[in-house]
Amino acid sequence: MLHKTQGIALGYIRYRETSIIAKVYTKVFGIQSYIVNGVRSSTSKTNKIALFQPLTLLDMVVYHQKKDDTVHRISEMKCYAPFQSLPYDVAKSSLALFVTEILGKTLREEETNEALFEFLEQSVLYLDGAERDFENFHIQFLMQLASFLGFGIEAIEDLNNELRQHHYPQVADPVEEQVIVNLLSGGYGQMVSMDRIRRVGILEKLLFFYKIHMDSLGEIRSLDVLKEVLR
Numbered sequence: 001m002l003h004k005t006q007g008i009a010l011g012y013i014r015y016r017e018t019s020i021i022a023k024v025y026t027k028v029f030g031i032q033s034y035i036v037n038g039v040r041s042s043t044s045k046t047n048k049i050a051l052f053q054p055l056t057l058l059d060m061v062v063y064h065q066k067k068d069d070t071v072h073r074i075s076e077m078k079c080y081a082p083f084q085s086l087p088y089d090v091a092k093s094s095l096a097l098f099v100t101e102i103l104g105k106t107l108r109e110e111e112t113n114e115a116l117f118e119f120l121e122q123s124v125l126y127l128d129g130a131e132r133d134f135e136n137f138h139i140q141f142l143m144q145l146a147s148f149l150g151f152g153i154e155a156i157e158d159l160n161n162e163l164r165q166h167h168y169p170q171v172a173d174p175v176e177e178q179v180i181v182n183l184l185s186g187g188y189g190q191m192v193s194m195d196r197i198r199r200v201g202i203l204e205k206l207l208f209f210y211k212i213h214m215d216s217l218g219e220i221r222s223l224d225v226l227k228e229v230l231r
Contacts, residue, residue: 002075003028003064008120009056010104012036012049021071022052023104027117029064030109033071048077054093054100055124057081086128094229095127095138097222102142105217106149106210116148126188133189135230136199140183142206151213156180159209166212168205176202200227 005028012022019037026032039049051058061076086092103120123144127137146152153159156177164171172180180202182192194202203223211217 001064003062005029005060005062006080006117006121007032007058007060008103008117008124009052009054009058010100010107011054012052020049020052022074024052024058024060025103025107025117025120026060026062027114028112029062030111030113031107032062032110034062034074035071036074051077051079053087054096055086055127056083057121057124081125081128083128086124091229092127092130092134094222094226095134098138098220098226099123099141101220101222102145105220106145106214113148119144119148123188130189133191136183136192136194137188138226138230139199139202139206140186140188142203142210143184146210146213149213151209153184153209156184159205162209162212163205166208168208170201170205172202172205196227196230199230203227
């Protein structure tokens with residue numbers, strides 16, 4: 001059966017000689033995998049594989065047969081909000097890779113969650129359009145995403161208590177605590193001044209917090225690049 005849905009591309013793997021299996025977070029079906037045929041062929045007249053670069057926003061018409069099918073097919077697709085800067089800015093593209101990896105490891109639901117989709121969509125659009133003050137985007141993204149995953153941080157005490165209970169080696173000092181409070185209360189683009197060391201420290205605390213709640217998180221391969229780019 002054919003269905004229309006929007007989706008956010010989360011990457012792909014090669015499949016056979018000319019095809020891919022793309023992972024997409026959809027507005028209607030949640031996280032899904034799709035076989036896309038012929039996009040790696042040298043004779044292909046289109047560059048459809050570019051539509052599956054990290055965080056591309058898609059309009060899709062998809063085939064979904066049975067609910068327990070693990071891989072579906074795409075009938076039609078196009079990008080409904082072409083990026084202006086995200087793929088061409090080193091800092092933004094590094095943030096996009098990090099966000100994509102986090103989503104690939106944390107999104108598990110194969111069902112509709114429009115609020116989560118809209119949060120992700122608005123986050124992507126903000127990052128692409130931001131001209132400055134986006135160096136804390138990934139930290140605020142993790143803080144907000146946690147609420148959709150069921151373990152939101154309502155106050156600095158929530159974070160501190162869990163880190164202590166699980167023997168995290170470093171406790172935030174008063175300056176860092178205030179920075180975290182400001183990040184929790186503000187939206188994307190709010191200027192919260194901190195140096196690279198504090199930014200990395202807060203990020204590592206949040207990732208440890210995620211691992212407390214999600215054993216599957218594992219190693220974040222894009223983390224080292226992100227630390228180098230966002231100084």
